[in-house]
Amino acid sequence: MIEGAVQLNRFGLERGKLLPAILVLLAVFAPAVLWTQWNNSVDGELPVPDGTVYRLEAAPNPGAAGHGGVTFTVPGPGWVTDRGANKSNSVILVAGSIVVRVQAVAGVSDLKLLFDRQSRDLRVASRVMFTTGSHEYTSPGGLPGFWGDLTGDRYGGALVVVGHDGAAAVLTAAAPLGSVESQMDDITRILAGLEVRGGE
Amino acid sequence: MASEVKRVVMERVVMEGQGTFVRVRRPAYWVYVGLIAFGLLHIGGILRGGFDHIASALWVPLVLNGAMAVLFVWILGKLDYLEREPAAVRAAAMLWGALVATSVAIIANNALISLLTKTYGVEFTAKWGAALAGPINEEWVKTIGVVILVLIVREHFQRSMDGLTYGAFVGLGFQIVENLLYAINNALSNPNSDVAGSVSITLLRILIAGPWSHPVYSGVAGLGIAFFATQTHRTLYTRFGVAAGCFTAAWALHFLWNSPLPAWLPKGLGFFAIYGKGALILVFFLIVYGMAARREWHWFTEIMAGEPAEVITPDELDAMRTLRTRRHARKKAAKDYGLYGKRIVRRLQRAQRVLGEALARCERAEGDPASAPDVLVARANVLSIRAELNAPAKKRINKKTRKQEAEK
Numbered sequence: 227m228i229e230g231a232v233q234l235n236r237f238g239l240e241r242g243k244l245l246p247a248i249l250v251l252l253a254v255f256a257p258a259v260l261w262t263q264w265n266n267s268v269d270g271e272l273p274v275p276d277g278t279v280y281r282l283e284a285a286p287n288p289g290a291a292g293h294g295g296v297t298f299t300v301p302g303p304g305w306v307t308d309r310g311a312n313k314s315n316s317v318i319l320v321a322g323s324i325v326v327r328v329q330a331v332a333g334v335s336d337l338k339l340l341f342d343r344q345s346r347d348l349r350v351a352s353r354v355m356f357t358t359g360s361h362e363y364t365s366p367g368g369l370p371g372f373w374g375d376l377t378g379d380r381y382g383g384a385l386v387v388v389g390h391d392g393a394a395a396v397l398t399a400a401a402p403l404g405s406v407e408s409q410m411d412d413i414t415r416i417l418a419g420l421e422v423r424g425g426e
Numbered sequence: 427m428a429s430e431v432k433r434v435v436m437e438r439v440v441m442e443g444q445g446t447f448v449r450v451r452r453p454a455y456w457v458y459v460g461l462i463a464f465g466l467l468h469i470g471g472i473l474r475g476g477f478d479h480i481a482s483a484l485w486v487p488l489v490l491n492g493a494m495a496v497l498f499v500w501i502l503g504k505l506d507y508l509e510r511e512p513a514a515v516r517a518a519a520m521l522w523g524a525l526v527a528t529s530v531a532i533i534a535n536n537a538l539i540s541l542l543t544k545t546y547g548v549e550f551t552a553k554w555g556a557a558l559a560g561p562i563n564e565e566w567v568k569t570i571g572v573v574i575l576v577l578i579v580r581e582h583f584q585r586s587m588d589g590l591t592y593g594a595f596v597g598l599g600f601q602i603v604e605n606l607l608y609a610i611n612n613a614l615s616n617p618n619s620d621v622a623g624s625v626s627i628t629l630l631r632i633l634i635a636g637p638w639s640h641p642v643y644s645g646v647a648g649l650g651i652a653f654f655a656t657q658t659h660r661t662l663y664t665r666f667g668v669a670a671g672c673f674t675a676a677w678a679l680h681f682l683w684n685s686p687l688p689a690w691l692p693k694g695l696g697f698f699a700i701y702g703k704g705a706l707i708l709v710f711f712l713i714v715y716g717m718a719a720r721r722e723w724h725w726f727t728e729i730m731a732g733e734p735a736e737v738i739t740p741d742e743l744d745a746m747r748t749l750r751t752r753r754h755a756r757k758k759a760a761k762d763y764g765l766y767g768k769r770i771v772r773r774l775q776r777a778q779r780v781l782g783e784a785l786a787r788c789e790r791a792e793g794d795p796a797s798a799p800d801v802l803v804a805r806a807n808v809l810s811i812r813a814e815l816n817a818p819a820k821k822r823i824n825k826k827t828r829k830q831e832a833e834k
Contacts, residue, residue: 232451240451243577247453250574254461257563258530261537270544289616289626310540314552334617347614350479394617 270310274319276303282330284393285315290333294393294424298328301415324383324401324409326416332424334394341372341387344396348385354378355400357385364388366418369395382406384413391424446514447579454577458518465525468532469603476610483620487609487628491602494632498598498641505715506591507749508722509783515575515582519592522571523599523644527564528607531600534563553686561680564600565643569673571596572648576655584786585725586653587718593648597640604640605631634700638683638707646714647676675714679707723747729785730778732795737808738778746775770815777808 371388616623650672
């Protein structure tokens with residue numbers, strides 16, 4: 227127990243202690259504010275020339291042995307990427323109203339299982355989308371996998387999982403409802419040039 | 427003639443007693459409460475989301491991290507063996523690390539990683555992002571946790587060891603929640619199984635990073651803060667220099683751990699290199715801890731200097747120096763008097779420590795140790811245990827001594 231006389235300011239708090247407390251409060255959020263504002267001030271949008279080749283390496287996952295990667299070519303002009311959101315195992319591309327995310331995954335034991343898990347993650351994501359009408363799919367490049375149509379309250383799209391040899395490419399495409407069909411060609415052309423590298 | 431109106435400034439003074447940590451009149455206390463609420467909402471939302479969707483995969487990480495927390499609370503409690511810090515303040519430190527530091531660090535780290543990616547590209551960020559973002563943001567917010575504790579309960583900071591202890595608890599809270607967040611992320615990103623993802627990363631983080639992680643970094647930084655706050659007889663330059671040096675050291679230890687292994691290192695040596703990094707970090711911490719422990723020991727000898735031999739003998743004072751010397755004294759008692767003697771000596775050592783804490787409190791309050799109630803009670807306890815130790819009827823003499831006595 228501590229007992230003692232304390233002198234109070236007009237707020238009923240101990241005199242002379244308010245400024246240090248305010249400084250501490252500012253200091254706590256200083257890094258978050260600094261980096262957030264600095265990041266927002268740097269333009270991350272980068273035009274992606276037609277024919278750009280992306281090579282993605284799957285991120286290591288301690289519970290899934292194996293390595294692999296995905297290579298694909300950006301089809302046609304008009305694509306931009308969000309540099310700040312890209313990682314070594316995933317890239318986000320935007321063209322018009324469609325947003326495409328391609329991700330490399332390794333240590334895959336079952337493509338259907340991966341497809342179901344990706345569907346679940348989209349169901350609980352911040353921009354909720356449900357997978358409907360899923361079916362087996364083979365990419366124009368001959369990669370086996372699964373295709374699912376995505377439906378949300380304002381967005382729709384596609385979820386495609388293709389791969390072999392324990393590695394897979396996960397492609398999610400989202401566009402405002404009503405414009406999804408017109409963007410399908412872009413998705414098909416990306417899938418046509420997709421290659422998956424797998425191995426133990 | 428009009429009389430002059432004198433303006434009298436009324437000074438508001440209150441006398442009130444409060445608990446070990448609650449200080450409702452201190453603004454810093456309300457800043458702490460507000461930030462804990464913020465952290466609870468932020469981290470609570472993330473963890474709840476994880477549990478809502480992959481609950482079955484998170485029970486094992488929860489149990490493992492809980493066990494690690496219990497073990498580390500016990501170890502960290504042992505570190506401060508001469509003047510135990512109050513449990514309420516240690517818990518407050520741990521809550522800061524668990525809720526506030528993690529929440530702010532997530533926001534700051536995400537923004538900095540994105541900025542680094544935009545500026546230097548994906549490859550550079552994949553390699554160096556964790557080494558840059560983690561130490562910069564996390565050590566800053568964790569260290570602020572020790573600062574705010576100084577502002578709230580300055581009376582619980584007497585020497586550098588106090589800052590090391592509280593800093594370590596901040597780091598422990600951070601480590602536990604960070605492990606759970608990694609478990610959630612890895613469960614979701616695992617292509618085959620939530621359980622495989624969450625359990626594998628949890629075991630990896632506990633077994634490989636456990637002994638030399640956030641409690642160590644924050645402990646070092648916290649020591650610097652406590653040095654600044656308590657060593658008021660030193661120059662401002664020295665105090666600031668030590669605080670800045672400790673923070674830089676904490677940053678450097680964290681940077682070292684998060685840094686990628688050199689590309690030229692053969693794959694087979696990676697395991698040893700990782701443990702080598704950890705060993706370096708732990709050795710540095712033990713050196714810093716040793717310096718703080720020596721200062722604690724000097725304080726203990728000073729505070730007990732006026733006590734007579736029936737309270738603490740010179741040999742017993744020497745035995746209190748380290749955990750090892752105390753254990754040695756208990757083992758000797760066990761050898762001479764059996765298990766009973768070992769238990770009595772353990773109780774005596776604990777009572778002598780409590781007496782030291784009571785004398786310190788009395789000194790800070792500028793009281794009289796000859797009449798302070800808690801000092802009198804603590805001293806009486808020591809004398810009572812000594813009487814029990816010296817009672818001839820209860821001495822359990824071992825076989826060898828009994829034989830020697832019979833031969834005399």
